Amino acid sequence: MRTRKLFIGGKIRAIRGEQGLTQAGFAQKLGISTSYLNQIENNQRHVSASVLLALAEAFSVDITTLSDQDTDRLLADVSEALADPVTGGAQPSLTDVKLVVQNAPSFARAFLSLHQAMRRSGDQLAELDETLERSGALSEPTPYEEVRDFFHYVDNYIHELDLAGEALSRDLAKSRGISLKALADHIERRHRVRVVIGSGGGSGAGRDEPNGSGLRRFDPVSRVLWLNPRTPASTQAFQIACQIALIEHDTDMTRIIEGARFRSADAAGICRIGLANYFAGAALLPYGTFSAAARELRHDLVLLADRFSTSLEQVAHRLSTLQRPSQKGVPFFFARVDKAGNITKRHSATKLQFARFGSACPLWNAHSAFETPNRIIRQLAETPDGVRYLCLATAVSKPSGGWRDPVQSYALALGCEVAHAGELVYADDLDIARAEAFEPIGVSCRICERRNCHQRAVPPLKRRLIVDPNTRRTVPYGLE
Template identity: 80%
Template sequence: MRARKLFIGGKIRAIRTEAELTQAAFAAKLGISTSYLNQIENNQRHVSAAVLLALAENFAVDITSLSDQDSDRILADVVEALADPLVGAAQPSSADVKLVVQNAPSFAKAFLAMHQAMRRAGEQIAELDETLERTGALSEPTPYEEVRDFFHYVDNYIHELDLAGEKLGEQISKSRGSPVRGLAEHIERKHRVRVTIGAERQDGSEKDGKTLRHFDPLSRVLWLNARTPASTQAFQIAHQTGLLEHEATIDRIIEKAAFHSNDAAAICRIGLANYFAGAAILPYGAFLTAARELRHDLTLLADRFGTSIEQVAHRLSTLQRPGHKGVPFFFARVDQAGNITKRHSATKLQFARFGSACPLWNAHRAFETPNRITRQLAETPDGIRYLCLALAVTKASGGWRDPVQTYALALGCEVTHANELVYADDLDLSQASSFEPIGISCRICERRDCHQRAVPPLKRRLHVDANDRGIIPYSLD
């Protein structure tokens, strides 16, 4: 297969700017001409292997971090935003969009932020009524979207917290007893926090299954719900440990992210503590080694580390440590209405930012066979093929009258990595007919013959003939 040319002018320019060097001085260190460097920075020339090696030698740059995956991620988001009817402008060509994203990624991100603001304004106009106007419920930006994008654009990998979590995980693995006991002893020894597990909270509040964790900073008591499995209890102790032990690191990350609201900062704090907890329960090195040894068998990995399959699947999508990467996975959590409540992709597959997911994706079919992993070989409109796994999960929170949480977990990778997964052993990856066509979102999917299309693509003209009716009531040019 022909090697893909690497156009990363923006990253090269950022390295030079950080080193405070002129183009001439920077080019001299790399052993290339100034004009060649200028062409690289403007994405007129691709980066050669010799230049990559010179970067690694002279500027301590990890070559594996210099991929154009960030550009792919931003490009997918910009294409979807441009397809939004709210934009309402003449659509630029794919080449023009790619040029903007490669040469001016900060401008592309600013455009995405503006598009989100425009959508929020449109929602306010469309949905505002007397109650909402009085309460101002829609007046603030959506903090969850802001935090989601933060993790999205850092490749869902936080190096400082990952290393810290791994260090704690290695310590706990050496202690006797279960992870819950080891983490409880650690937080009591280091932070004078006593862990109590019971059906009733320490403050005397009513028993229920809705509260998983409650920390009282005055009494230094961390209460955990006894109805939750041990994997959840261990995760919650690790989460609280992260908040106490790495507050300064978390503060620094949040400050650097420069969120637009206090709510977004607060949500990100929870997300970062969750990240630390995942890194502690599933330490990077040990988990990556086990994943390769067990060929990414989700059940066996969950059994070995005493965690849930969801924790395993999510952790697999974060194994992007520079110089020590695992298989690049996408991960998502999907509810029964098709809404994606968690998403991350270390692959080229980028999830729709708005609306439901493609109905042909096997994540929807997972609800038909709860607690059983379903497989799908799929191909997206860009011609890339994936091995997709999906599992419907049900979480009961209490008694008969208490609500039951149900959602599907989706995990997948490009078929080029399929031989590293046990789930591909009996699948025929050589036949094009084995792969089902899926998309990202109907409005940006240009497939002409999709029988599940909900709305027409915005970049194609429609032909409607009253005398000719197919599966869908129009044809595309």
Template identity: 80%
Template sequence: MRARKLFIGGKIRAIRTTEGLTQAAFASKLGISTSYLNQIENNQRHVSASVLLALAENFAVDIASLSDQDTARMLADVSEALADPLVGAAQPSAADVKLVVQNAPTFARAFLTMHQAMRRAGEQLAELDETLERSGALNEPTPYEEVRDFFHYVDNYIHELDLAGERLGAQIEKSRGSPLRGLADHIERQHRVRVTIGSDAEENGRLRRFEPVSRVLWLNGRMAGSTQAFQIAHQIGLIEHEAMMTEIIEKAAFRSEDAKAICRIGLANYFAGAAILPYQRFVEAAGALRHDLTLLADRFGTSIEQVAHRLSTLQRPGLKGVPFFFARVDQAGNITKRHSATKLQFARFGSACPLWNAHRAFETPNRIIRQLAETPDGSRYLCLALAVTKASGGWRDPVQTYALALGCEISHASALVYGDDLDPSQAASFEPIGISCRICERPNCHQRAVPPLKRRLHVDANQRGTVPYTLD
């Protein structure tokens, strides 16, 4: 198979700018001509292996970090934003969009921020009308959107916290008890925090409540042991790594205090996942067990959701796992958690493609279902989905139901036990899926909800197919 050419001119330019070097000086250190460097920075030439090695040798650059995965991710986001009716302009070609994303990623990010503001403005206009002008919140993304995009663009991998979580996991493993017992002993021994499982935390559906003065951590007794362990690890992260989290948050330059607070929770959750599923042990076990979700959950005493989410974060330089996408989808099709280390990117707004097997998972709760799927760009995936129901109490208490979705590109299917009896050699084995209807250009989708915004419609009153139009 021919190696894929790497066009990362924006990243090369960023490295040179950070070093404060002219193109001539930078090219000299790399052992190439200035004109060649200029072509690389403008994505007119791909980066050769010798240039990558020179970057690593002269500027301590991690070659693994110089992938174009973030370019693919941003390309999907910008394409979706351009398809929004709010943009309302003539649609640029796919080649033009790719050129902007590759050569001017900062501009592309600014465009996405502007698009978010436009969407919020439209939504608030519909709901608030006259009060919109008095609202000062339109110029900034919502805190949750800021934090979501932060994790999205760092590949959902935070190296410092991952190492810290792994160190705690190694300590807990030495205790030779359950993760729950080991974490409870650690927080009591190291921080004089007593863990109490009982009714106090169950009021108003709380999972956890920490009292800094009395040094008591209350946990909901109705939670599974794996969730209780996760909540203890979360609290340990907040106590032990406050300074590290603050530094990460400050570097992210969030626009609001709410976003900083939300990110801190996200970072503590990340640390907890790294502690109960330590990186190296987990990536080795995942390979040995061929990514069997149930067996991995049993081995580490965690839930399948924790295992699936952790699989999507295995992006450590030099020890990467199989690249997965992961999502959590509610019954209305809204994606409430999302991350992709693959080329498949989720819609930032609206519901997921109805042909995706995540929706069918609700028909067979607590059973993993499989799908061979192909996206409009020709990429093929092995998709897994599992519907999960979490009861929170008695008869009158709410029941939380959602689907977990996990998948990888078909080239990695042999590493998964779920791919053993499937036949990826047959094109007919793959079901067509998209990102969302408004940016999917498949002409004959029987589940299309709205027409694609980049295609002209032809409406013939004398004919009617699955939808009342055809695409030119």
């Protein structure tokens, strides 16, 4: 297999800046010429293995952190933003976009912020009659989008909370996984919080939950934590772990939130919930134990869920976060998709990046999962950049109560590049060596340049259309 060249000039410049060295001084410590270093920093030359080893030896740099996944992620986001009609004008080539992202990543991020502001300005004008009184509210990213991007760009891995969750698991787990009782005993013994499952929570805990709606409610006055009795034990355990995070690790989460510099208190609040959820996942599925089990069971989602008494969603999400430096697992992408194709959760440790706006590609097997609920379906897929993936998807539902209560339904999608497929039990009988076995998929129609897609919803913005009234294709136009 061809080795992928590493262009990380921006990161090399940042390391040199942290050391306070000139190019000449930095090059001398690395044992290379100043001109060679200049070419590396400007992404005119890739970083060789000898330079990586010199970085590790001279500056104690963890070379496992020097990947270009951040560049891939940023490149996908900028390309999608440029394809948005709101940007208008001539479209730069992919080569030009790569140059900007690789050499000036801070500029690329500023462009994404500007694009978000432009989109909101357009929405504001389109709905002027409803938004005049709050004309300034839509000029910034929504709090949810801010938090989503925060996790997106830290690779969905929070080192401090991951270690803290693993430590709690080590303290409480007498066997595989933490039991619901162990978590309840811990929060009562250490924080005087009584866990009540069902009615009888006292002081409002459960009084507003006549039909079992909601998952968790904590009353800091009575020190009662109410949990919904209709949820499975895995969900109840997860919610107790979330409350433990909010109590025990408030200082750590506050420091992380302050470092993120969110624009609003709402974003900070949403991030706090996300960080508590992250801790809970790390506690129920501790990094070392879970990653070892994943390798042993060859990433069988059902067997992993059974072993750790958790849900398929918790397992799939956790697999996508196994990015601890020097101890990384298989790089997965993970998404949760509703029936309309909206991605409500997304993370990718692979080159595959999800659409930030609009629905996902209709050829992706996440949509087909709704046709066969409670079954894991497989797909060999290839994106327009030529990268091939093994994609898994399954539809799940969460009944919340009785006959009249709503049921949440969505598809879980998990996948990895085929280079890692041998580590998954799901690839055992698939012919991954045959090119014809891979279905063509994209990110979203407006940035996908495939000419012959029968499911295309809108034309790509970087292709000229061929319109011939005397010829009727699957879609009513051709592409140059």
